[in-house]
Amino acid sequence: MAIDPSKIKRYSHGSRVPGWDEAADLSKDPSVVPDPATTYVPDHVREAIETLMAKYPDVRSAAIPAMFIVQREHGWLSPTAMEQAACVLRLTPAYMVSVASFYDMFELTPKGKHDVYVCTNISCSLLGADGVYARMKDEMEGDPDFNVRAFECLGACDIAPMASVDGVYVGPLTEDDCAQIKADIKEGREVLPDKQLAKRKAASKHWNR
Amino acid sequence: MPANIDTILFKDIDEPGLNTREVYERRGGYEMLRKALKMEPSAVLDEMLASGVRGRGGAGFAMGRKMSFIPKGTMDKYLVCNADESEPGTFKDRELMQKNPHLLIEGIIIGAYCIGASKSFIFIRGEYDYVADILDAAVAEARAAGYLGENILGSDHTIDLVVHRGAGAYICGEETALLDSLEGKRGNPRLKPPFPAVQGLYQGPTLINNVETLMNVPVILNMGGAEYAKIGTETSTGTKMISISGQIKYPGNYEIELGMKTRDILFDLGGGPLEGRTFKAWFPGGSSSPVMPLTEEVLEMPYDFDSIAKAGSMLGSGAIIVFDDSTSIVDVCYKTAHFYRHESCGKCSPCREGCNWTEKMLVRIKNGDATPMDLDIIESVCNQIMGNCLCVLGDAMAMPVSSMIKHFRPEFEAYIEAKREEAGFGVAIPQTNRGAHAGPGPLLQPAQAA
Amino acid sequence: MPRPVVKEITFTLDGREITAPEGMILVDAAGKYGDTEIPVFCYEPKLGQPVGACRMCLVEIEGIPKLQTGCSTPIRDGMVVHTQTQRVHDAQRAVVEFLLINHPLDCPVCDKGGECPLQDITYGWGPGTSRFIEPKRHFKKPLELSPLIAIDRERCILCYRCVRYSQEVAEDYQLVLQQRGAASYVSTFDGHPYVAPFSGNIIELCPVGALTSRAYRFRARPWDIEGAGTVCAGCTAQCNVELTVRDERVLRVLSRDHSEVDDGWLCDKGRFSYQAVHAEERITQPLVREGAELHPASWEKAIEAAAAALKKAGDRAAALAGGTTTNEEAFLLSGLLRDKLGSSHLATGVGGEQPLDVVRALADPKLQATVPDLEFAHTVLLVDCDPIDEAPVWDLRIRKGVRRHGTKLVVASARPTALDQNAAATLRFAPGGAEGFLVALDAALSGDAGNLGGAASAAGTNATAIQEFADALRAGGEEVVIVYGDRALRGSAGRALLNIASRLNLANVANAGLLELPSTPNGRGLREVGFAAGHGPGFSTISAPGHGAEAIASGLASGDLHTVWLHHVDPLRNYPNRPAWEKALGTAQTVIAVESQLTDTVREYADVVFPAEAYPEKEGTITHPDGRVQRLRQAIGHPRAASDVPGSGVRALWQVISDVARELGHSAGTAIAGAVVSKRVFEAVPFYNGMTLDGIGGRGLRWQEHATFEVEQSDPFVLAVPASLPAKGESELRLGTFRPLWAHKDVDLSPALQFIRAKQVVELSKADADARGIGEGDRVEIGNGTRIPGTARIRAAIPAGSVFVAEGIAEHNANVLTHGIVEVHRVGPGSTDATSIPIQSTPAVEGRAEMPPSAGLPIPPREVT
């Protein structure tokens, strides 16, 4: 049977990655190391980054911790955030974005306030993580308070399926826990106190058998 | 409960306050550091060599030998503790660091003293934020007590320790990628040689070891290397932390003596399959290890480095993922490939393109738009990845994926046929001439095919 | 620094014994000594350590279980290598298949087609078919990466050459990889264009058609073109280039890798300003002024007019040479003036004239450092110059030394340099303080505390700073290379420099010495062939020395001199003190100009104009600052005049000078062929004796390697403390000038480079800006009496009290400012643009040159349906 080529969606799958289809904006200047004389950096940010720089034999090692600082400060790694970090570190903003985009924990687009990472890797999905993630998204997506992401193994398969809520590991989760997590965050409570990993005993003691 | 568990690293693991210096010292903590400082570094190294302890991070390389590769001399040397722990199924280091951080710190200081490093780092994955906080607090305590910093314990040795948080990338567990990441770059593995022991962090000789490996250092010093070597088997000495997860009754971390029988691990420690199910297969050492069906023979296999290697898989990080008959092998295979595609750093072509291609083929299988011949292509792609990449992440995808196809080919084929039925494509057709430009999905819409 | 010594070893390659230097990288050794090509993509030794990323070069080495990357394996004695086994073939085929998974099959419309490594390797080593039936990735293409470069991300095979280049060679860190794994792509920060002095090199590095030159796209196919090797005469670095020529037009400039000159890189000025060769604005026939106007004239008439004026002027004639003047032209012209007319008023540099003994001593072969020395020395000292602007590829060379060989860089300058970040020590003195600095440094090195303090304060700095700097200079090791600009050589600066060289014992240390940055591309050659006021060919003494540039200007203005020949020189643009030159040219009886375009000098003052040759049209030799005599070879014919009359149009300049000499009856100064002139030059300059054009060939010859000349050794000179700089008031600033890389008339005429033409910027410190209420990007005016407008650029590295403006630019040139002390004001309401590199949208030259500023991108982005 003949297929009408014009009906074939040829390119719609192409650009999964933001940036692939972007040309440079020729009205902009080249982006070089920001000059301290013309770049505003809040004092506490500068101090925090400079403290980090002193910890390493090579200041560049402070790039990743510094980006955590500016990400916290700005909510995400906005161009301004990266310029500020670059200015203190004496690196180019391009260096910063290159490093940042390599790592999963840096957000290059605006994100919700609270990070909810649902593990969907092998061990968790063997125990229903995909359902938990779908439910979590239903509950929270679109709410500017939340940043729900499916994550690769978070290193807590003993409580699979699990999630990391602002760095607090909770599990094993049922789909119904999602609403509770949302409510706990909204009301500023500790998240699922009974299911927190940090409070769990070693396996041989945990399982009362 | 089986006898030989929780004897060394996990002894008293749940003792309240073990993560504080006070409790740790009460249990004899930092005594081994004092002892080491009274010994020559080479004497400490001798103990490590005698213990035969092999790296617990994945490659299983003898720790003492690695230490002995570090050149002598006065150049800046570094010790880096690999606490990236991102291998799916692995979570032992997390529990160890959370509950007993001072043991790790003591191990690092002794290790640094042994190789003559004055600066050491713990590279901990960024997701373990709360564990990193605990480590930071412990490091501060250790520094306050004079175990870290200049002239530790009144000696003329300076050893500093920085807890460095990663930012989420599995590849940073690979030792050279870890070094790049620690230097503030993208976490791309480096070409070897030069090996880190010769040219590592900031170009200096660098010893990289896993958390568990380094925690064994004070233990070995305490027991004496020869004594330690009596635990376990001849070539796999000591105890090993294993992380059991997946479709099993009692998931969690257990400490076992190497050489324990697989059956005992899965049934006694792990409690056997979930109600009403039977075990199908397992990853014996993390998601990078080739999958093995859980046959009687495998259940009889001793759990140690060499026995598993002989059986065609690897002990890796000691992460056991078990799945049962309710799970489709295709789903596991897809999850595995998806993970490695996502985590490939992209530096070398076989891994970057091969993982991507493999995942795409598996998606097609799941969508009912594949034929059994695609399995051949997947196998061939995996073969071309294996051994040809810059680091072993590529192999880490190719090995489990091809092992699954090898052991479960009939299941794959049945799955493909069933999915084709479901999608309305009919029974498998030879995959020839799919049209000039690819795109099988749109070209063979079910409606059009009918 | 000791350079590696090589030992020969033998290894086995596919069953054959091969002898090669130990430690050579396998793919190189196999290619060079074993006649076996091992395919590579990511390997490029110029980019530093191999990365082993593409895995194309896998080979089998006996004794190692896994296949190894040939690009990272040094050969060892007895190694046994197989490149033709089934295993290797399988791996190579697999890699090609992997790389082609996402590579589009658009070779027929790809600019790289025919000269594409990926194409070649696919044919040679690929599997021939692909089993990949998934959709390929698709992006919009091509996209603009910068006004000069188009990027096609579909074609990219992620070999990382371009990003490694940006990070490890140019060190601008602007072009980076984003994301990871299969999603990785080459990009810049937040959509900023990749604009940097050396961005064009990535086009040549790209092994596929992902990065293409927007100026070259779709203008030729490899089988339409010819390559012609010559030397870029755009600046004093004299990079070796290969011109791509189609139908007598230069369409592209590529590097002709010469490790002793350019290391295989080109700056964007050299790479793209070839467009000026074919600009409509070029003067293509002689012009003669009749009444107030310049009219086209026949060659005979122009030559007669020039000869008549020179004859009348006699020893009151003067000549200035610069730009792309060859040794041959300079030899003939200086011979004409000196031998026939009796005038030695010959000037080349814009700096002050130094006495002959100093000039000779500075040219001492024992003191001569080479370009590779910049890379291997223990320490490199920059004295009041910034290579990025004056000899750009040296900037890369110095960076390479610092990065790869641990060379220590120390910088002493008034204006912050591009290399400051790499420097182990930097010292800032006041603009104009170079002489004081050199005297102070000499004092610090010799422990003369008396001079130190005085000279340091005359330089606008202090004794402690100089002493620390001197210590840093000494600390690195005995191999020191001092790079200085000829502009710095005023007053006793030359003697101070010689003192410093002798205190550091540079004459007796191999790989150490001095390296001058002349202010004009062939500055060294002009001087050596005798185009100088104070000496003849080969620094021979002459009976009646003439005037230098400043004295020529005042001589013309006062009427002492009558006629001036401007050979590739535009004093109104390129010499300091434009008002003085306006007066000089206005008073001169006759101004003879060799020029390629209607500059102010030509339009207002020239009486006879000879059309200038562009460097691709020239035949002759030029001399590199380190003494390498290099050959310019004609790549294209001379343009004809519009009228297309035979014999009209541009002529070779040696011929023009020879014709003028004949007209003047100076038969010794005539020649029948360019090669004859070259021969005469080689005979006249003692240390060029024995050279031949063939001997110079494509790689040049450093005369110091074959000849020497004796320099009287003297004890260190006793130096006086230079006069202190003029005092400045509270609200005033000290003026410094710099010549931006882009300040060049060829840039003005090259459509592709319009966006980067240098505009006036006023660089000042934060403190001074704040005190005047000036913000970044504000319009300001600077001057003292005469003022020029510019855009404020606030830089943290500028010391308070100094301000810097650009010279050599087309509009609002700093050379109209004649006072060293200036005021700066903000003008207009609010700021205009906040550009840090000025991007100019309207072409400076009215009318369209033939090529659009950048080729339109002919494939419209495809729609997603």
Ligand SMILES: Cc1cc2nc3c(=O)[nH]c(=O)nc-3n(C[C@H](O)[C@H](O)[C@H](O)COP(=O)(O)O)c2cc1C
């Ligand atoms: C892709 C990849 C990921 C790895 N991840 C980890 C990890 O998360 N933790 C770890 O300790 N070792 C990891 N390794 C192993 C390390 O490269 C290295 O072998 C180990 O840190 C050495 O320590 P050991 O000798 O104590 O085992 C990984 C290796 C590869 C190739």
Ligand code: SF4
């Ligand atoms: S094998 Fe994968 S992860 Fe390792 S270097 Fe290659 S692309 Fe990166």
Ligand code: FES
């Ligand atoms: S050329 Fe050797 S890996 Fe790319």
